[in-house]
Every structure is written in structure tokens, then in C-alpha cells.
Amino acid sequence: MTRLITSYFRAMDAHIINSQVPLLTALSQLNSLSDGVMTLIVTDNDNKVTGTLTDGDIRRALLAGTPLDAPISEAAHQDFIYLNTEVSVETIKSARNKGIRLLPVIDSTGKLIEIINLTETDTVLPLSAILMAGGKGERLRPLTLTTPKPLLEIDGMPIIDYNVRNLARSGITDVTVTTRYMAEKLIDHFSKPVFGIDVKCVVEEQPLGTIGAASLVTRDPSGDTLVMNSDLLTTLSLEEMFLFHKAEQADVTIAAIPYTVSVPYAILATRDREVLALDEKPTYSYYANAGIYIFSNRLLDSLDRNVPADAPDLIERAIADNKKVVYFPIDGIWIDIGSPADFRHAEELMRHHRAMRRF
Numbered sequence: 001m002t003r004l005i006t007s008y009f010r011a012m013d014a015h016i017i018n019s020q021v022p023l024l025t026a027l028s029q030l031n032s033l034s035d036g037v038m039t040l041i042v043t044d045n046d047n048k049v050t051g052t053l054t055d056g057d058i059r060r061a062l063l064a065g066t067p068l069d070a071p072i073s074e075a076a077h078q079d080f081i082y083l084n085t086e087v088s089v090e091t092i093k094s095a096r097n098k099g100i101r102l103l104p105v106i107d108s109t110g111k112l113i114e115i116i117n118l119t120e121t122d123t124v125l126p127l128s129a130i131l132m133a134g135g136k137g138e139r140l141r142p143l144t145l146t147t148p149k150p151l152l153e154i155d156g157m158p159i160i161d162y163n164v165r166n167l168a169r170s171g172i173t174d175v176t177v178t179t180r181y182m183a184e185k186l187i188d189h190f191s192k193p194v195f196g197i198d199v200k201c202v203v204e205e206q207p208l209g210t211i212g213a214a215s216l217v218t219r220d221p222s223g224d225t226l227v228m229n230s231d232l233l234t235t236l237s238l239e240e241m242f243l244f245h246k247a248e249q250a251d252v253t254i255a256a257i258p259y260t261v262s263v264p265y266a267i268l269a270t271r272d273r274e275v276l277a278l279d280e281k282p283t284y285s286y287y288a289n290a291g292i293y294i295f296s297n298r299l300l301d302s303l304d305r306n307v308p309a310d311a312p313d314l315i316e317r318a319i320a321d322n323k324k325v326v327y328f329p330i331d332g333i334w335i336d337i338g339s340p341a342d343f344r345h346a347e348e349l350m351r352h353h354r355a356m357r358r359f
Contacts, residue, residue, distance in 0.1 A: 015102060015115060016041050019050050019073040023058055026072045030055055037119055039102045041112065042076045048110040051076030052102070082106050085113060087124045089243060096122065123239045124171030126223065127294065130214055131163060133230040134180035134204050139339050148182040150230040151189060152343070155350035159337060160186075160230045161194055167226075168195040170238045177230065178213035180204040205306065210291075212309035219297045227300075227311070228255075229291040233346050235332035236292060244328050245294045251323035252299065252315055255292035257334050260285050287327055290334055299323065 014033060017026055017040045030038055030053075040053040053076045061075035062068070081095045083105045095103050096118050103116040116124065137149030144152070150160035160177070167175055175197050179186045183203045190199040202216045211227065219225060224245065226238065236255055245253040261284045269277040293311065299318055303309055319325050335346050 015039060016043060016112070017053065017072065018042075019044050019076065020071045022069045023061065023066065023072055023075060024068040026053060026075075027055070027058060027068075030058075035117075035119075037101045037117060040072075041102060041104050041115060042072060043112055047112055049080075049082065049104050049106050049112050051078040052080045052104075053077065080104070083116070084108070087126070089123055089125060089239065089246075092116070092118070092123050093239065093243075121171050122169045125226075125238060125242050127170075127172050127226045127238075127242060128174040128217075128219055128223065128297075129167050129172050129176070129226040129228070130217055131160060131175065131177045131228060131230040132210065132213060133160060133177050133186055134183075134207070134213060135231075136181045137231070140337075140343060143340075143343070148179075148185055149337070150177075151185060152337075154233065154337075154343075154346050158189070159233065159346075160189075162233055163228065163230060164197060164199060165195045166234075166238065168197050172226065172238070173197050176200045176202060176217045178202050178204060178208075178216065180207065207308060208306070209308040209310040211311040211314050212303065212307060214295075214300050215303040215305045215307065215309075217300075219300065221297050221301060223297045224294050225297055225300055227293045227295055229336070231337050232291060233333065233335040233337065233350070234290070234292070234330065236290075236330050236334065237332075241292075241294065241328045244326070248326045249324065250294075250326045251296045252318055252325040253294040254315070254325070254327045255290040255330055256287035256327040257290045257330050258285060259288040287329065290330055291336065292330075 015037065017029055019042050026040060030040065038055055041049060042051040042053050044050050050073065053072055057075050057077050066074050081091065081100055081103065083091055083103055085105065085107055092103065101118050103118060104112055105114040105116065107113055133148065133150040135149065137144035140149055151158045164175065177186060177190060177199055179201055180203065187201045190201055202213065204213050214227060241253060241255060263282050265281065267279040267282050268275050269279060315325055333349065335342060335349065337343050337346050
């Protein structure tokens with residue numbers, strides 16, 4: 001699955017240079033860059049990409065005897081990675097793993113369309129996103145008496161903004177927030193872009209359950225949508241979850257967290273009334289629903305508009321209809337901020353991770 005590049009990626013004129021410019025000029029342009037990305041995209045007079053150039057490429061050319069007044073075409077790296085206008089998540093991941101920081105996007109004639117800065121964006125996922133934010137957060141009262149739970153601040157930033165930031169880092173720009181309780185405050189919060197995303201808000205006229213509000217959102221029938229609770233904090237890799245969803249050709253992928261149950265008694269293994277064995281204080285491990293899903297849009301479109309529905313019911317219906325439903329284990333942080341203790345834990349965790357610059 002691919003996604004057409006949009007204007008989300010800003011032009012990076014300071015990183016574009018003509019192939020006939022002298023090496024000395026290229027050095028000067030590299031020296032003037034202020035964003036820390038020391039790479040130039042080399043184009044010809046027709047705006048076709050002919051290579052990339054770093055200070056290392058120039059250094060190697062000079063050591064090989066190339067004069068400073070030679071055109072940079074003599075030093076540019078011509079075996080470069082690029083994207084076509086249909087973006088491949090796999091190609092972006094490969095480029096990032098190779099340490100590439102600027103990824104040119106070219107059309108069928110080789111002309112430069114956009115530049116993806118992989119220091120600002122981890123990937124470009126062909127997903128829409130819905131953040132569910134209609135709940136009252138009653139277990140967090142009195143904090144939620146005057147503020148909707150998604151706007152409660154953890155280490156100086158609203159909970160929901162952590163999730164919007166993660167979406168932005170994943171290149172997801174079609175984001176809708178579903179609201180009901182204190183909807184006006186969320187609408188006001190998203191009246192201006194958050195992390196570069198113009199977030200849309202829809203208001204539930206009545207409580208629509210954990211998935212029913214998705215019926216209020218229009219979407220491309222052929223695509224997929226990430227649906228998640230807005231009051232979660234997680235380091236889940238959306239890229240890995242999407243690639244798994246794609247590889248499995250799934251209709252639903254459920255993010256799952258390990259959950260262990262310890263029984264403080266000896267459990268009897270029985271047949272009829274006969275005891276076959278005793279299992280002393282056993283521990284059982286399960287995977288629990290983390291409240292994060294990737295749904296095929298065709299499945300979401302089966303929801304009746306403005307009719308209450310819960311995600312487990314939709315998933316069970318998909319299973320009954322022989323749709324493919326898979327789970328993706330979360331490897332990292334996942335906090336459901338449902339109680340004052342969860343809130344305090346999240347605050348401590350965010351302070352620690354921000355101090356370590358990990359989150």
C-alpha cells in the first residue's frame with residue numbers, strides 16, 4: 001500500500017543545488033545550513049535530480065584531485081535512494097536505517113517534487129487516524145470536572161498532543177478527533193495546527209460507544225484507518241504495526257499488551273470428578289486489547305451512521321464474517337490513564353523520559 005505525497009512536506013530550498021555550481025559554492029551552502037542536515041539534493045537545469053552531495057563527497061573529490069572550481073556533478077553521489085510520487089513505507093524505513101536524512105521524491109520524468117526530512121519525520125504511513133476523545137473521564141474527577149481528560153497535561157503537554165505528535169512523526173496528517181464531553185474545549189484546542197497537523201473535530205450528538213463515532217468520519221473506502229483512544233501514552237511503533245497489518249493483509253490489527261494473571265491457590269486439573277493434578281499458584285499470560293487498532297475502511301464503513309457501537313462488537317462481527325483479525329504486541333510503554341494513580345505514574349514517566357530525551 002502506498003500514499004501520494006502531499007504538500008505536508010515543506011520545500012527545502014536551502015538543500016537544493018544546481019549540478020553546475022562549483023564545489024566551493026557547494027561548501028559555502030553546506031556551511032550555511034542551520035538545521036543540522038548536511039546534505040544537498042543536486043538537480044540539473046530541468047529540476048531533475050542527478051544526485052546527492054555531502055561534505056564527505058566533496059572531501060573525497062578534493063583528495064582525488066578535483067579542483068574547487070569544478071562543477072559539483074563531478075563529486076555528487078549518483079547512486080542515491082529516492083521515492084516516486086507513490087510512497088513506499090519499506091523504502092523509507094530502509095533509507096532511515098542506512099542513516100539517510102534527506103529523501104528526494106521525484107516524478108516519472110525524474111523531476112524533484114518534494115524532500116522528506118527524516119530527522120523530522122520517521123516515516124510516511126498511508127493511514128488516516130481517528131482519536132476517540134468523547135468520554136467524561138469520571139475516574140479522574142475532580143480533574144475532569146473542568147477539563148476533558150485528553151486535555152489534562154502530563155509534564156506540561158496535553159495527553160492527546162503526545163498522540164498527535166506521534167502521528168505527525170509517522171507522517172499521518174489526516175487526523176480526526178471525535179468529541180462529546182466539553183467538546184468546545186477540544187474544538188478550541190485544535191483551532192490551530194498541532195505539530196503541523198490541521199486536526200479535524202467531529203461531535204457526537206449522543207454517546208456512540210468506543211467505535212460508533214467512526215461512522216461520522218468520511219474516508220477513502222480502499223484505505224485503512226488507525227483508531228485509538230486519545231488518553232493513552234505509548235511508544236508503540238506505528239510503522240511496525242502498519243507493516244505487520246499490510247504483510248498479514250488483515251482487515252483488523254489490534255495492538256495488544258501482555259497481561260499476566262497469578263492465581264494464589266492450587267488449581268485442580270480434573271476430568272469429570274477425578275483430580276488429575278495440582279498446579280500450585282499458577283501464572284497465566286494473555287494478550288489484552290490496548291485500545292489501538294488499524295481497521296480497513298470498508299469495515300468501518302459497515303458501521304451505521306450515528307448508531308452506538310463498541311470496538312469489540314465490530315471485531316467479533318468481523319471474525320464471524322471470516323475477516324482476518326490479527327494482533328500486534330506492543331514492545332515498550334503503554335499507559336491507559338484511567339485513574340489518579342495512572343495519572344501520577346504517567347507524569348513521573350514523562351518527566352524521566354523527557355529528561356533522557358526519549359519521548
